[in-house]
Amino acid sequence: MIINEKPRLIVITGPTAVGKTSVSVALAKHLSTSIISADSRQFYREMRIGTVTPKPEEMENVPHYFIGNLSIKKDYNASRFEEEALNLLEELFKKNSNVILTGGSGLYINALCHGIDDLPDPDDTLREELKRLLREEGIAALRKKLKMLDPVYYEEVDLANPKRLMRALEVCLTTGKPYSSLRQHRHKERDFTILKIGLYREREILNERINYRVDQMMEEGFLKEAKKLIRYRNLNALNTVGYKELFCYLDGDITLEQAVTDIKTHTRRYAKRQMTWFLKDQEIHWVEAKNLSYIFSLCK
């Protein structure tokens, strides 16, 4: 009998509010292992209620990593996550042959599972400059510049999306090479195997869960949390569903009631975007979220 000696990363993913936390905790207890979070907003320790960060009692003594490990003042990205999570995994695999990765940030999951190309981190001053160019001269100026620096990428980018244009320009300008020549989408080899499980629920049920959860967040003091953080609203971390709408309320632009219904609809749309991303991933085994025993059997 051949034994696969490679350790295994079990990825539990799915749209927001589908119930990833409880499934992963149950699975972690079952396999007596720990959980790495792949949630680009639960990293931030100042944002708890608005990101539905699992509470200690929900974690049930299962070790969790990458939760509340960052301050909102720190910039972060998928590449750093790849590096840090990879280092952590190496440690965790010494004690366990299975480790669970759970979260809904598709880009971050990809970065850890298959790697992300080696490209320079964004430079603050350069990014500011590009933002200013966009503000003052419009998106056409970004396009024009990109067409000169990287005509290949120019042909394939979404020319209406300023963030794509700015990132490409950043890379071109800091490396002196065209972005397209560095962007290779190379699959990095990993010394562990990967089992991806996608949790799903009928859309109607998911929407109900989203609505219920938003109401609960409000009861738990989300507004108070938002008030505390409004002075940091220009930080990327706060460019997040929930906080944005409450900031509008605090500005006096909309009623609280309106803010709450906006949060619900924007969360629904977020869940939809997540699904269009995940549905493309052929590696994911889709499982009904409440079917815990089937999930256990998949992870044997």
Add this chain to the structure above:
RNA sequence: GGCGUCGUAGCUCAGAUGGUAGAGCAGAGGACUGAAAAUCCUUGUGUCACUGGUUCGAUUCCAGUCGAUGCCA
């Protein structure tokens, strides 16, 4: 009760000197390798309240009916 205004897409509303209508939001679909809970793209046929009249033709004009709303009594 009298006078006026309004009744158009799930919601808020625009519009045609008469040739069967269009925006925003919601909804649906999609893209996306260092900001990703971000960012971006595509997508609008609905008895134009109802019933008659005028007209080649009415959702648009006229009359009545019903409903909403305002002012006066």
